[in-house]
Amino acid sequence: MPYTSNTPHPKAIKKMPRIRYQRQLNALDESVLSKRITEDDIAVEEPLQISLAYYDLQTQDFQKKILTLTMRTPGDDDALIYGFLICEGIIKHKNDISAFEYKMASRSEESADANQIDHSNAVCVLLAKHVQPDWKVIERQFTNHSSCGICGKTSLNALQLKSPAHLDENLTTIHSHTLFDLPDLLREQQAIFSHTGGLHAAGLYDNQQFVHIAEDVGRHNAVDKVIGLRCLNDHKFAMTVLVLSGRISFELVQKAIMANINVIVSVGAPSSLAVSAAKQFDLTLIGFTKTDSFNVYNGDWRITK
8 A cells, every 4th residue: 555644643743932033125125134923833852761571581570671762753653663673683573562551651760851751752662472682782782872983893793793694685676767756755745844844754665656654853763663664564565665865874774774675765865884884785775866866875786777
């Protein structure tokens, strides 16, 4: 089924006051500054505290541990969590999660911002018994991601260890004429951006149509959401293309690799580490996509004319 734009999530947009200043020329060609107070549609950014409840083989009981606190735009939270956990290598399939429990975060829990988190901004993810998180690896990964200077070599080595040895060599190809149209097609479906002008977008394109599109203040969250939506809907796409509204960082390439997506198309530029990862895993990386041109940084054999 093709993706169709729907009404923005009610918590994704907030009316806030603004003062609009405008410069105009009067009848004497003099510059006159006017101002007026009005309201603006603002994209919402709120924390989401994610905890994991997992079955501990030693204690033969479920244990709970806070995993992370991320800033996101409300909406598709379940999909965000699925995509995030898939990209971190914690889960692989839809049935790896048994339930979600959204609740009020306690002040005593391990979050400096716990007293600012409402009932919809803290979630405990109940993992299936067969899912056994490796907390040593997880904590090491999160330490690397939050450090000031992430080491490129270390990042690529870590990705090599937790991802498939290589992306599936399926028949993923895309026609060059289609590439020229993708940014505009994605932009047409950005319902929240149309109201606020303040969100990134990611879309999964397959069989000549967008099948999932997500928006978020964080470009990495938007990617997590579309990957999660694919998992939740049990979609097994053979020729999926990830389309992005902004630049291509290493983190986004990493997520595509973990989700076994072979092609990334973006309107923005890639980073050097993103290109290195694309080359190492034979991912097709396309940037600066416009209506009349695009740049291919790796994997042009997947593009047909």
